[in-house]
Amino acid sequence: MSNKLPPDLVRHLQGDPHFDYNAFVSIHDKEQKTSSIRINPGKKFDLSLLDIEREVPWCDGGFYLNKRPVFTLDPLFHAGCYYSQEASSMFLDFVVRELKLNREPIRALDLCSAPGGKATLLSSALHKDSLLVANEIIKSRASVLRDNLVKWGNANVVVSNNDPSSFSRIPGYFDLAVIDAPCSGSGMFHKDHGAMDEWSMANVKLCSERQKRIIADSIATVKAAGVIFYSTCSYSKEENEDIVDWMIDTFNLESISVSVDDSWGIEVGKSDKHAATSYRFYPHKVAGEGFFCAILKRKEGLANFSLKKVKAEKNAAPQSLAQKWANMEGLYSFLYHDLLHIFPKAYEQDLATLQKVLYLKNAGTEIGRVVGKDLIPSHDLALSNRIHKDIPFLDLNLEEMLTYLRKESLSPSVNSKGLSGWIIVRYEGMDLGWIKAMPNRINNYYPKEVRIANL
Incomplete structure:
Protein backbone atom coordinates (compact mmCIF):
# COMPACT_ATOMS: atom_id res chain seq x y z
CA MET A 1 0.00 0.00 0.00
CA LYS A 299 -33.83 23.26 -20.64
CA GLU A 300 -36.12 25.22 -22.95
CA GLY A 301 -38.27 28.06 -21.71
CA LEU A 302 -35.54 30.56 -20.86
CA ALA A 303 -35.33 33.96 -22.50
CA ASN A 304 -32.27 34.20 -24.74
CA PHE A 305 -30.13 37.32 -24.97
CA SER A 306 -30.93 39.96 -27.57
CA LEU A 307 -27.98 42.07 -28.64
CA LYS A 308 -28.49 45.59 -27.43
CA LYS A 309 -28.62 48.27 -30.07
CA VAL A 310 -25.46 49.96 -29.03
CA LYS A 311 -25.14 53.32 -30.69
CA ALA A 312 -22.83 52.83 -33.64
CA GLU A 313 -19.62 54.74 -33.35
CA LYS A 314 -17.87 56.00 -36.41
CA ASN A 315 -15.15 53.56 -37.37
CA ALA A 316 -12.10 55.63 -38.20
CA ALA A 317 -9.90 52.61 -38.90
CA PRO A 318 -8.01 52.80 -42.22
CA GLN A 319 -9.53 49.69 -43.85
CA SER A 320 -7.17 49.86 -46.84
CA LEU A 321 -4.18 49.69 -44.50
CA ALA A 322 -5.44 46.45 -42.97
CA GLN A 323 -5.98 44.98 -46.45
CA LYS A 324 -2.34 45.66 -47.25
CA TRP A 325 -1.17 43.31 -44.49
CA ALA A 326 -3.93 40.74 -43.96
CA ASN A 327 -6.54 38.68 -45.76
CA MET A 328 -9.68 40.59 -44.75
CA GLU A 329 -12.32 38.22 -46.13
CA GLY A 330 -15.20 38.26 -43.63
CA LEU A 331 -13.28 40.65 -41.34
CA TYR A 332 -13.28 44.36 -40.56
CA SER A 333 -10.68 46.50 -38.85
CA PHE A 334 -11.07 48.79 -35.84
CA LEU A 335 -8.80 51.03 -33.83
CA TYR A 336 -8.14 50.66 -30.14
CA HIS A 337 -6.17 53.80 -29.34
CA ASP A 338 -3.70 53.73 -32.26
CA LEU A 339 -3.57 49.92 -32.51
CA LEU A 340 -5.28 48.38 -35.52
CA HIS A 341 -7.20 45.13 -34.92
CA ILE A 342 -9.07 42.79 -37.24
CA PHE A 343 -12.22 40.95 -36.19
CA PRO A 344 -15.08 39.01 -37.83
CA LYS A 345 -17.60 41.36 -39.42
CA ALA A 346 -20.46 39.05 -38.36
CA TYR A 347 -19.67 39.78 -34.70
CA GLU A 348 -19.21 43.55 -34.88
CA GLN A 349 -22.36 44.14 -32.82
CA ASP A 350 -21.32 41.41 -30.38
CA LEU A 351 -17.98 43.07 -29.79
CA ALA A 352 -19.61 46.43 -29.14
CA THR A 353 -21.85 44.77 -26.54
CA LEU A 354 -19.01 42.79 -24.91
CA GLN A 355 -16.96 45.97 -24.61
CA LYS A 356 -19.82 47.53 -22.63
CA VAL A 357 -20.09 44.76 -20.03
CA LEU A 358 -16.63 43.16 -19.79
CA TYR A 359 -12.99 44.14 -19.46
CA LEU A 360 -11.38 42.86 -22.65
CA LYS A 361 -7.72 41.93 -22.71
CA ASN A 362 -7.74 41.42 -26.47
CA ALA A 363 -10.21 41.17 -29.32
CA GLY A 364 -9.43 39.63 -32.69
CA THR A 365 -5.89 40.09 -33.96
CA GLU A 366 -3.84 43.20 -33.33
CA ILE A 367 -2.07 43.78 -36.63
CA GLY A 368 -0.04 46.87 -35.82
CA ARG A 369 0.36 50.44 -34.64
CA VAL A 370 -0.86 53.13 -37.01
CA VAL A 371 1.71 55.87 -37.55
CA GLY A 372 0.49 58.46 -40.00
CA LYS A 373 -0.49 56.57 -43.14
CA ASP A 374 1.74 53.62 -42.33
CA LEU A 375 1.73 50.64 -39.99
CA ILE A 376 4.33 49.24 -37.62
CA PRO A 377 3.38 45.56 -37.80
CA SER A 378 2.55 43.71 -34.60
CA HIS A 379 4.02 40.42 -33.42
CA ASP A 380 0.42 39.17 -33.29
CA LEU A 381 0.14 39.71 -37.05
CA ALA A 382 3.28 37.63 -37.64
CA LEU A 383 1.58 34.66 -35.93
CA SER A 384 -1.84 35.25 -37.50
CA ASN A 385 -3.40 32.79 -39.93
CA ARG A 386 -4.64 35.84 -41.87
CA ILE A 387 -1.27 37.45 -42.67
CA HIS A 388 -0.62 37.89 -46.39
CA LYS A 389 1.72 35.18 -47.61
CA ASP A 390 3.49 37.47 -50.10
CA ILE A 391 5.13 39.58 -47.37
CA PRO A 392 8.96 39.35 -47.67
CA PHE A 393 10.46 36.61 -45.51
CA LEU A 394 13.73 34.95 -44.58
CA ASP A 395 14.22 31.31 -43.59
CA LEU A 396 16.39 30.83 -40.50
CA ASN A 397 18.06 27.63 -39.36
CA LEU A 398 17.60 26.34 -35.81
CA GLU A 399 20.62 28.13 -34.36
CA GLU A 400 19.67 31.44 -35.98
CA MET A 401 16.05 31.10 -34.88
CA LEU A 402 16.99 30.39 -31.25
CA THR A 403 19.17 33.52 -31.36
CA TYR A 404 16.14 35.41 -32.64
CA LEU A 405 13.84 33.94 -29.95
CA ARG A 406 16.30 35.05 -27.27
CA LYS A 407 15.97 38.55 -28.77
CA GLU A 408 19.69 38.68 -29.42
CA SER A 409 21.32 40.40 -32.38
CA LEU A 410 21.25 38.56 -35.69
CA SER A 411 24.18 38.74 -38.06
CA PRO A 412 23.46 40.76 -41.23
CA SER A 413 24.61 37.64 -43.11
CA VAL A 414 21.22 35.97 -42.47
CA ASN A 415 19.77 38.47 -44.95
CA SER A 416 20.89 36.36 -47.88
CA LYS A 417 18.25 37.88 -50.16
CA GLY A 418 19.41 41.44 -49.55
CA LEU A 419 15.95 42.49 -48.38
CA SER A 420 15.19 45.78 -46.66
CA GLY A 421 12.44 47.01 -44.35
CA TRP A 422 9.97 44.77 -42.49
CA ILE A 423 10.65 41.07 -42.98
CA ILE A 424 9.05 37.94 -41.54
CA VAL A 425 11.43 35.28 -40.19
CA ARG A 426 10.46 31.66 -40.75
CA TYR A 427 11.54 28.26 -39.51
CA GLU A 428 10.50 25.15 -41.44
CA GLY A 429 7.99 27.29 -43.32
CA MET A 430 6.38 28.70 -40.17
CA ASP A 431 6.24 32.45 -39.38
CA LEU A 432 7.67 33.46 -35.99
CA GLY A 433 8.06 37.23 -35.98
CA TRP A 434 9.53 40.38 -37.49
CA ILE A 435 12.93 41.79 -38.17
CA LYS A 436 13.75 45.07 -39.87
CA ALA A 437 16.66 45.04 -42.25
CA MET A 438 18.81 48.20 -42.32
CA PRO A 439 21.83 48.86 -44.55
CA ASN A 440 24.37 47.56 -42.01
CA ARG A 441 22.35 45.75 -39.37
CA ILE A 442 19.20 43.81 -38.56
CA ASN A 443 16.86 44.93 -35.80
CA ASN A 444 15.21 42.09 -33.87
CA TYR A 445 11.56 42.86 -33.09
CA TYR A 446 10.72 39.71 -31.13
CA PRO A 447 8.74 40.85 -28.03
CA LYS A 448 10.95 40.96 -24.92
CA GLU A 449 8.10 39.73 -22.70
CA VAL A 450 7.97 36.34 -24.48
CA ARG A 451 11.64 35.90 -25.32
CA ILE A 452 13.34 32.71 -24.16
CA ALA A 453 16.05 33.19 -21.55
CA ASN A 454 18.83 31.21 -19.86
CA LEU A 455 18.78 28.45 -22.47
Whole structure:
Protein backbone atom coordinates (compact mmCIF):
# COMPACT_ATOMS: atom_id res chain seq x y z
CA MET A 1 0.00 0.00 0.00
CA SER A 2 1.27 3.45 -0.91
CA ASN A 3 2.14 5.73 1.98
CA LYS A 4 2.01 8.76 -0.29
CA LEU A 5 -1.66 8.99 -1.23
CA PRO A 6 -3.78 10.96 1.27
CA PRO A 7 -5.69 8.50 3.50
CA ASP A 8 -8.97 10.45 3.26
CA LEU A 9 -8.84 10.26 -0.54
CA VAL A 10 -7.98 6.57 -0.47
CA ARG A 11 -10.92 5.78 1.84
CA HIS A 12 -13.29 7.58 -0.49
CA LEU A 13 -12.07 5.74 -3.61
CA GLN A 14 -12.17 2.37 -1.85
CA GLY A 15 -15.88 2.95 -1.25
CA ASP A 16 -16.54 2.32 -4.96
CA PRO A 17 -16.82 -1.48 -5.44
CA HIS A 18 -15.88 -1.16 -9.13
CA PHE A 19 -12.69 0.79 -8.44
CA ASP A 20 -9.39 -1.05 -8.96
CA TYR A 21 -7.65 0.29 -5.90
CA ASN A 22 -4.46 -1.79 -6.22
CA ALA A 23 -3.85 -0.70 -9.81
CA PHE A 24 -4.51 2.92 -8.84
CA VAL A 25 -1.98 2.77 -5.99
CA SER A 26 0.59 0.96 -8.10
CA ILE A 27 0.69 3.58 -10.83
CA HIS A 28 0.90 6.40 -8.27
CA ASP A 29 3.97 4.78 -6.70
CA LYS A 30 5.82 5.93 -9.83
CA GLU A 31 5.96 9.58 -10.77
CA GLN A 32 5.43 9.63 -14.53
CA LYS A 33 4.83 12.35 -17.05
CA THR A 34 3.03 11.22 -20.20
CA SER A 35 3.76 13.78 -22.91
CA SER A 36 1.01 14.70 -25.34
CA ILE A 37 0.39 17.53 -27.75
CA ARG A 38 -2.42 18.81 -29.93
CA ILE A 39 -1.56 20.27 -33.32
CA ASN A 40 -2.95 23.48 -34.77
CA PRO A 41 -4.91 22.69 -37.96
CA GLY A 42 -4.49 26.30 -39.07
CA LYS A 43 -0.70 25.89 -39.37
CA LYS A 44 0.39 23.11 -41.68
CA PHE A 45 3.86 21.78 -40.91
CA ASP A 46 5.89 18.62 -41.24
CA LEU A 47 4.70 16.26 -38.48
CA SER A 48 7.85 14.16 -38.86
CA LEU A 49 9.67 16.99 -37.06
CA LEU A 50 7.95 15.79 -33.87
CA ASP A 51 8.73 12.52 -32.08
CA ILE A 52 5.18 11.14 -32.31
CA GLU A 53 4.33 7.78 -30.80
CA ARG A 54 0.59 7.46 -31.54
CA GLU A 55 -2.69 9.36 -31.72
CA VAL A 56 -4.87 10.35 -28.77
CA PRO A 57 -8.00 8.35 -29.66
CA TRP A 58 -10.61 10.88 -28.50
CA CYS A 59 -9.06 14.00 -30.05
CA ASP A 60 -8.52 14.91 -33.70
CA GLY A 61 -4.95 16.18 -33.93
CA GLY A 62 -3.97 14.92 -30.48
CA PHE A 63 -0.77 12.87 -30.25
CA TYR A 64 1.35 11.15 -27.61
CA LEU A 65 5.09 11.75 -27.92
CA ASN A 66 7.76 9.12 -27.33
CA LYS A 67 9.50 11.46 -24.90
CA ARG A 68 8.91 14.94 -23.58
CA PRO A 69 11.06 17.49 -25.42
CA VAL A 70 12.23 20.87 -24.17
CA PHE A 71 9.39 22.78 -25.80
CA THR A 72 11.12 26.10 -25.16
CA LEU A 73 13.85 25.09 -27.63
CA ASP A 74 11.44 24.20 -30.43
CA PRO A 75 10.58 27.15 -32.72
CA LEU A 76 7.48 25.26 -33.92
CA PHE A 77 6.10 25.50 -30.37
CA HIS A 78 6.63 29.28 -30.37
CA ALA A 79 5.03 29.51 -33.82
CA GLY A 80 1.81 28.02 -32.45
CA CYS A 81 2.04 24.84 -34.51
CA TYR A 82 1.04 22.75 -31.50
CA TYR A 83 0.05 23.03 -27.84
CA SER A 84 1.37 20.84 -25.04
CA GLN A 85 -1.83 19.56 -23.43
CA GLU A 86 -2.64 16.72 -21.07
CA ALA A 87 -4.41 14.00 -23.10
CA SER A 88 -7.37 13.44 -20.76
CA SER A 89 -8.48 17.07 -21.02
CA MET A 90 -8.55 16.75 -24.83
CA PHE A 91 -11.81 14.82 -24.38
CA LEU A 92 -13.58 18.14 -24.95
CA ASP A 93 -12.76 17.77 -28.66
CA PHE A 94 -14.71 14.49 -28.80
CA VAL A 95 -17.67 16.08 -27.01
CA VAL A 96 -17.78 19.00 -29.48
CA ARG A 97 -17.85 16.59 -32.42
CA GLU A 98 -20.33 14.13 -30.88
CA LEU A 99 -22.80 16.92 -30.03
CA LYS A 100 -22.27 18.41 -33.50
CA LEU A 101 -21.29 21.76 -32.00
CA ASN A 102 -18.88 22.17 -34.93
CA ARG A 103 -21.53 21.99 -37.64
CA GLU A 104 -22.53 25.66 -37.59
CA PRO A 105 -21.27 28.91 -36.02
CA ILE A 106 -21.92 29.25 -32.28
CA ARG A 107 -20.94 31.57 -29.44
CA ALA A 108 -18.73 29.76 -26.91
CA LEU A 109 -17.32 30.74 -23.52
CA ASP A 110 -14.30 29.20 -21.80
CA LEU A 111 -14.88 30.63 -18.34
CA CYS A 112 -11.72 29.61 -16.42
CA SER A 113 -9.46 29.58 -19.42
CA ALA A 114 -5.78 30.12 -18.55
CA PRO A 115 -3.29 29.00 -19.65
CA GLY A 116 -5.27 28.19 -22.82
CA GLY A 117 -5.41 24.43 -23.41
CA LYS A 118 -9.17 24.18 -23.80
CA ALA A 119 -9.42 27.61 -25.44
CA THR A 120 -6.98 26.69 -28.23
CA LEU A 121 -8.79 23.35 -28.55
CA LEU A 122 -12.13 25.14 -29.00
CA SER A 123 -10.54 27.56 -31.45
CA SER A 124 -9.70 24.53 -33.60
CA ALA A 125 -12.71 22.29 -32.94
CA LEU A 126 -15.58 24.73 -33.38
CA HIS A 127 -16.91 25.93 -36.74
CA LYS A 128 -14.49 28.45 -38.23
CA ASP A 129 -17.13 31.20 -38.09
CA SER A 130 -17.86 30.77 -34.37
CA LEU A 131 -17.08 33.36 -31.70
CA LEU A 132 -14.96 32.26 -28.73
CA VAL A 133 -14.67 34.27 -25.51
CA ALA A 134 -11.82 33.02 -23.32
CA ASN A 135 -11.93 34.43 -19.78
CA GLU A 136 -9.47 34.41 -16.89
CA ILE A 137 -10.02 36.20 -13.58
CA ILE A 138 -6.32 36.50 -12.60
CA LYS A 139 -4.60 39.32 -14.47
CA SER A 140 -1.17 37.68 -14.88
CA ARG A 141 -2.73 34.42 -16.08
CA ALA A 142 -4.92 36.36 -18.50
CA SER A 143 -1.74 37.65 -20.15
CA VAL A 144 -0.47 34.08 -20.60
CA LEU A 145 -3.85 33.11 -22.04
CA ARG A 146 -3.68 35.99 -24.50
CA ASP A 147 -0.17 35.00 -25.62
CA ASN A 148 -1.19 31.38 -26.25
CA LEU A 149 -4.25 32.37 -28.27
CA VAL A 150 -2.18 34.85 -30.27
CA LYS A 151 0.11 31.96 -31.21
CA TRP A 152 -2.91 29.96 -32.36
CA GLY A 153 -3.52 32.68 -34.94
CA ASN A 154 -7.31 33.02 -35.25
CA ALA A 155 -9.16 36.36 -35.33
CA ASN A 156 -12.53 35.16 -33.99
CA VAL A 157 -11.40 35.15 -30.34
CA VAL A 158 -11.94 37.59 -27.47
CA VAL A 159 -9.81 37.36 -24.31
CA SER A 160 -11.44 38.80 -21.19
CA ASN A 161 -10.19 39.36 -17.63
CA ASN A 162 -13.31 39.26 -15.46
CA ASP A 163 -14.87 37.69 -12.41
CA PRO A 164 -17.35 35.00 -13.53
CA SER A 165 -20.21 37.11 -12.12
CA SER A 166 -19.63 39.65 -14.92
CA PHE A 167 -21.16 37.22 -17.40
CA SER A 168 -24.55 37.45 -15.69
CA ARG A 169 -24.82 40.81 -17.50
CA ILE A 170 -25.33 38.94 -20.79
CA PRO A 171 -27.91 36.28 -19.88
CA GLY A 172 -28.83 33.67 -22.47
CA TYR A 173 -25.96 34.65 -24.76
CA PHE A 174 -23.67 31.61 -25.16
CA ASP A 175 -24.47 28.33 -26.89
CA LEU A 176 -21.63 26.56 -25.06
CA ALA A 177 -19.90 27.24 -21.76
CA VAL A 178 -16.82 25.31 -20.69
CA ILE A 179 -16.28 25.49 -16.93
CA ASP A 180 -12.97 23.85 -16.08
CA ALA A 181 -13.29 24.74 -12.43
CA PRO A 182 -10.45 25.36 -9.94
CA CYS A 183 -10.14 22.20 -7.86
CA SER A 184 -8.07 20.35 -5.24
CA GLY A 185 -5.90 18.82 -7.97
CA SER A 186 -5.74 15.16 -6.94
CA GLY A 187 -5.87 14.16 -10.60
CA MET A 188 -2.33 15.51 -10.96
CA PHE A 189 -0.79 13.26 -8.26
CA HIS A 190 0.46 10.79 -10.88
CA LYS A 191 2.75 13.33 -12.53
CA ASP A 192 3.39 15.56 -9.51
CA HIS A 193 3.89 13.72 -6.23
CA GLY A 194 4.57 17.02 -4.49
CA ALA A 195 0.90 17.93 -4.89
CA MET A 196 -0.05 15.15 -2.46
CA ASP A 197 1.41 17.10 0.48
CA GLU A 198 -0.90 20.04 -0.23
CA TRP A 199 -4.13 18.02 -0.50
CA SER A 200 -6.69 17.99 2.31
CA MET A 201 -10.41 17.42 2.80
CA ALA A 202 -10.63 21.01 3.98
CA ASN A 203 -9.31 22.15 0.60
CA VAL A 204 -11.77 19.85 -1.17
CA LYS A 205 -14.62 21.54 0.74
CA LEU A 206 -13.21 24.98 -0.04
CA CYS A 207 -12.93 24.13 -3.73
CA SER A 208 -16.46 22.74 -3.80
CA GLU A 209 -17.81 25.99 -2.39
CA ARG A 210 -15.78 28.01 -4.89
CA GLN A 211 -17.04 25.86 -7.77
CA LYS A 212 -20.65 26.48 -6.73
CA ARG A 213 -20.05 30.22 -6.58
CA ILE A 214 -18.44 30.30 -10.03
CA ILE A 215 -21.30 28.32 -11.53
CA ALA A 216 -24.07 30.24 -9.74
CA ASP A 217 -22.57 33.59 -10.75
CA SER A 218 -22.19 32.76 -14.44
CA ILE A 219 -24.64 30.07 -15.54
CA ALA A 220 -27.31 32.58 -16.59
CA THR A 221 -25.10 33.47 -19.56
CA VAL A 222 -25.88 30.08 -21.18
CA LYS A 223 -28.91 30.24 -23.46
CA ALA A 224 -31.90 27.91 -23.56
CA ALA A 225 -30.80 24.53 -25.01
CA GLY A 226 -27.20 25.65 -24.48
CA VAL A 227 -24.53 23.15 -23.39
CA ILE A 228 -22.34 23.27 -20.28
CA PHE A 229 -19.15 21.20 -20.14
CA TYR A 230 -18.10 20.96 -16.49
CA SER A 231 -14.70 19.51 -15.60
CA THR A 232 -12.07 19.23 -12.87
CA CYS A 233 -8.75 17.45 -12.35
CA SER A 234 -9.98 16.02 -9.05
CA TYR A 235 -11.02 12.54 -7.93
CA SER A 236 -13.27 13.85 -5.13
CA LYS A 237 -16.99 13.25 -5.55
CA GLU A 238 -17.65 16.47 -3.61
CA GLU A 239 -16.11 18.44 -6.50
CA ASN A 240 -17.51 16.26 -9.27
CA GLU A 241 -20.75 14.24 -9.19
CA ASP A 242 -22.07 16.12 -6.16
CA ILE A 243 -21.57 19.43 -7.97
CA VAL A 244 -23.41 18.07 -11.01
CA ASP A 245 -26.36 16.95 -8.86
CA TRP A 246 -26.38 20.39 -7.21
CA MET A 247 -26.43 22.08 -10.63
CA ILE A 248 -29.43 20.00 -11.72
CA ASP A 249 -31.23 20.75 -8.43
CA THR A 250 -30.51 24.47 -8.53
CA PHE A 251 -30.82 25.38 -12.20
CA ASN A 252 -32.97 24.33 -15.14
CA LEU A 253 -30.54 21.64 -16.39
CA GLU A 254 -30.54 18.09 -17.64
CA SER A 255 -27.72 15.59 -18.12
CA ILE A 256 -26.67 14.62 -21.63
CA SER A 257 -24.22 11.94 -22.68
CA VAL A 258 -21.95 10.82 -25.49
CA SER A 259 -20.98 7.26 -26.43
CA VAL A 260 -17.34 6.43 -25.76
CA ASP A 261 -15.33 3.49 -27.02
CA ASP A 262 -14.81 0.89 -24.27
CA SER A 263 -11.21 0.39 -25.40
CA TRP A 264 -10.34 3.96 -24.35
CA GLY A 265 -10.54 3.04 -20.65
CA ILE A 266 -12.76 5.98 -19.70
CA GLU A 267 -15.03 5.15 -16.76
CA VAL A 268 -18.61 6.19 -17.48
CA GLY A 269 -20.59 6.63 -14.27
CA LYS A 270 -23.76 8.12 -12.77
CA SER A 271 -24.27 10.69 -10.04
CA ASP A 272 -26.04 9.55 -6.87
CA LYS A 273 -29.16 11.72 -6.95
CA HIS A 274 -30.03 12.39 -10.58
CA ALA A 275 -28.08 9.59 -12.31
CA ALA A 276 -26.32 12.26 -14.39
CA THR A 277 -23.71 10.78 -16.73
CA SER A 278 -20.09 11.44 -15.80
CA TYR A 279 -16.72 10.57 -17.33
CA ARG A 280 -13.72 9.76 -15.17
CA PHE A 281 -10.15 9.34 -16.39
CA TYR A 282 -7.80 7.34 -14.16
CA PRO A 283 -4.08 7.02 -14.99
CA HIS A 284 -4.12 3.25 -14.44
CA LYS A 285 -6.82 2.93 -17.13
CA VAL A 286 -5.98 5.62 -19.71
CA ALA A 287 -2.79 7.16 -21.04
CA GLY A 288 -3.44 10.41 -19.26
CA GLU A 289 -3.91 12.06 -15.89
CA GLY A 290 -6.89 12.14 -13.52
CA PHE A 291 -9.81 14.05 -15.01
CA PHE A 292 -13.57 14.34 -14.51
CA CYS A 293 -16.22 15.84 -16.75
CA ALA A 294 -19.97 15.95 -17.22
CA ILE A 295 -22.16 17.49 -19.90
CA LEU A 296 -25.34 19.38 -19.05
CA LYS A 297 -27.96 21.20 -21.07
CA ARG A 298 -30.20 24.11 -20.17
CA LYS A 299 -33.83 23.26 -20.64
CA GLU A 300 -36.12 25.22 -22.95
CA GLY A 301 -38.27 28.06 -21.71
CA LEU A 302 -35.54 30.56 -20.86
CA ALA A 303 -35.33 33.96 -22.50
CA ASN A 304 -32.27 34.20 -24.74
CA PHE A 305 -30.13 37.32 -24.97
CA SER A 306 -30.93 39.96 -27.57
CA LEU A 307 -27.98 42.07 -28.64
CA LYS A 308 -28.49 45.59 -27.43
CA LYS A 309 -28.62 48.27 -30.07
CA VAL A 310 -25.46 49.96 -29.03
CA LYS A 311 -25.14 53.32 -30.69
CA ALA A 312 -22.83 52.83 -33.64
CA GLU A 313 -19.62 54.74 -33.35
CA LYS A 314 -17.87 56.00 -36.41
CA ASN A 315 -15.15 53.56 -37.37
CA ALA A 316 -12.10 55.63 -38.20
CA ALA A 317 -9.90 52.61 -38.90
CA PRO A 318 -8.01 52.80 -42.22
CA GLN A 319 -9.53 49.69 -43.85
CA SER A 320 -7.17 49.86 -46.84
CA LEU A 321 -4.18 49.69 -44.50
CA ALA A 322 -5.44 46.45 -42.97
CA GLN A 323 -5.98 44.98 -46.45
CA LYS A 324 -2.34 45.66 -47.25
CA TRP A 325 -1.17 43.31 -44.49
CA ALA A 326 -3.93 40.74 -43.96
CA ASN A 327 -6.54 38.68 -45.76
CA MET A 328 -9.68 40.59 -44.75
CA GLU A 329 -12.32 38.22 -46.13
CA GLY A 330 -15.20 38.26 -43.63
CA LEU A 331 -13.28 40.65 -41.34
CA TYR A 332 -13.28 44.36 -40.56
CA SER A 333 -10.68 46.50 -38.85
CA PHE A 334 -11.07 48.79 -35.84
CA LEU A 335 -8.80 51.03 -33.83
CA TYR A 336 -8.14 50.66 -30.14
CA HIS A 337 -6.17 53.80 -29.34
CA ASP A 338 -3.70 53.73 -32.26
CA LEU A 339 -3.57 49.92 -32.51
CA LEU A 340 -5.28 48.38 -35.52
CA HIS A 341 -7.20 45.13 -34.92
CA ILE A 342 -9.07 42.79 -37.24
CA PHE A 343 -12.22 40.95 -36.19
CA PRO A 344 -15.08 39.01 -37.83
CA LYS A 345 -17.60 41.36 -39.42
CA ALA A 346 -20.46 39.05 -38.36
CA TYR A 347 -19.67 39.78 -34.70
CA GLU A 348 -19.21 43.55 -34.88
CA GLN A 349 -22.36 44.14 -32.82
CA ASP A 350 -21.32 41.41 -30.38
CA LEU A 351 -17.98 43.07 -29.79
CA ALA A 352 -19.61 46.43 -29.14
CA THR A 353 -21.85 44.77 -26.54
CA LEU A 354 -19.01 42.79 -24.91
CA GLN A 355 -16.96 45.97 -24.61
CA LYS A 356 -19.82 47.53 -22.63
CA VAL A 357 -20.09 44.76 -20.03
CA LEU A 358 -16.63 43.16 -19.79
CA TYR A 359 -12.99 44.14 -19.46
CA LEU A 360 -11.38 42.86 -22.65
CA LYS A 361 -7.72 41.93 -22.71
CA ASN A 362 -7.74 41.42 -26.47
CA ALA A 363 -10.21 41.17 -29.32
CA GLY A 364 -9.43 39.63 -32.69
CA THR A 365 -5.89 40.09 -33.96
CA GLU A 366 -3.84 43.20 -33.33
CA ILE A 367 -2.07 43.78 -36.63
CA GLY A 368 -0.04 46.87 -35.82
CA ARG A 369 0.36 50.44 -34.64
CA VAL A 370 -0.86 53.13 -37.01
CA VAL A 371 1.71 55.87 -37.55
CA GLY A 372 0.49 58.46 -40.00
CA LYS A 373 -0.49 56.57 -43.14
CA ASP A 374 1.74 53.62 -42.33
CA LEU A 375 1.73 50.64 -39.99
CA ILE A 376 4.33 49.24 -37.62
CA PRO A 377 3.38 45.56 -37.80
CA SER A 378 2.55 43.71 -34.60
CA HIS A 379 4.02 40.42 -33.42
CA ASP A 380 0.42 39.17 -33.29
CA LEU A 381 0.14 39.71 -37.05
CA ALA A 382 3.28 37.63 -37.64
CA LEU A 383 1.58 34.66 -35.93
CA SER A 384 -1.84 35.25 -37.50
CA ASN A 385 -3.40 32.79 -39.93
CA ARG A 386 -4.64 35.84 -41.87
CA ILE A 387 -1.27 37.45 -42.67
CA HIS A 388 -0.62 37.89 -46.39
CA LYS A 389 1.72 35.18 -47.61
CA ASP A 390 3.49 37.47 -50.10
CA ILE A 391 5.13 39.58 -47.37
CA PRO A 392 8.96 39.35 -47.67
CA PHE A 393 10.46 36.61 -45.51
CA LEU A 394 13.73 34.95 -44.58
CA ASP A 395 14.22 31.31 -43.59
CA LEU A 396 16.39 30.83 -40.50
CA ASN A 397 18.06 27.63 -39.36
CA LEU A 398 17.60 26.34 -35.81
CA GLU A 399 20.62 28.13 -34.36
CA GLU A 400 19.67 31.44 -35.98
CA MET A 401 16.05 31.10 -34.88
CA LEU A 402 16.99 30.39 -31.25
CA THR A 403 19.17 33.52 -31.36
CA TYR A 404 16.14 35.41 -32.64
CA LEU A 405 13.84 33.94 -29.95
CA ARG A 406 16.30 35.05 -27.27
CA LYS A 407 15.97 38.55 -28.77
CA GLU A 408 19.69 38.68 -29.42
CA SER A 409 21.32 40.40 -32.38
CA LEU A 410 21.25 38.56 -35.69
CA SER A 411 24.18 38.74 -38.06
CA PRO A 412 23.46 40.76 -41.23
CA SER A 413 24.61 37.64 -43.11
CA VAL A 414 21.22 35.97 -42.47
CA ASN A 415 19.77 38.47 -44.95
CA SER A 416 20.89 36.36 -47.88
CA LYS A 417 18.25 37.88 -50.16
CA GLY A 418 19.41 41.44 -49.55
CA LEU A 419 15.95 42.49 -48.38
CA SER A 420 15.19 45.78 -46.66
CA GLY A 421 12.44 47.01 -44.35
CA TRP A 422 9.97 44.77 -42.49
CA ILE A 423 10.65 41.07 -42.98
CA ILE A 424 9.05 37.94 -41.54
CA VAL A 425 11.43 35.28 -40.19
CA ARG A 426 10.46 31.66 -40.75
CA TYR A 427 11.54 28.26 -39.51
CA GLU A 428 10.50 25.15 -41.44
CA GLY A 429 7.99 27.29 -43.32
CA MET A 430 6.38 28.70 -40.17
CA ASP A 431 6.24 32.45 -39.38
CA LEU A 432 7.67 33.46 -35.99
CA GLY A 433 8.06 37.23 -35.98
CA TRP A 434 9.53 40.38 -37.49
CA ILE A 435 12.93 41.79 -38.17
CA LYS A 436 13.75 45.07 -39.87
CA ALA A 437 16.66 45.04 -42.25
CA MET A 438 18.81 48.20 -42.32
CA PRO A 439 21.83 48.86 -44.55
CA ASN A 440 24.37 47.56 -42.01
CA ARG A 441 22.35 45.75 -39.37
CA ILE A 442 19.20 43.81 -38.56
CA ASN A 443 16.86 44.93 -35.80
CA ASN A 444 15.21 42.09 -33.87
CA TYR A 445 11.56 42.86 -33.09
CA TYR A 446 10.72 39.71 -31.13
CA PRO A 447 8.74 40.85 -28.03
CA LYS A 448 10.95 40.96 -24.92
CA GLU A 449 8.10 39.73 -22.70
CA VAL A 450 7.97 36.34 -24.48
CA ARG A 451 11.64 35.90 -25.32
CA ILE A 452 13.34 32.71 -24.16
CA ALA A 453 16.05 33.19 -21.55
CA ASN A 454 18.83 31.21 -19.86
CA LEU A 455 18.78 28.45 -22.47
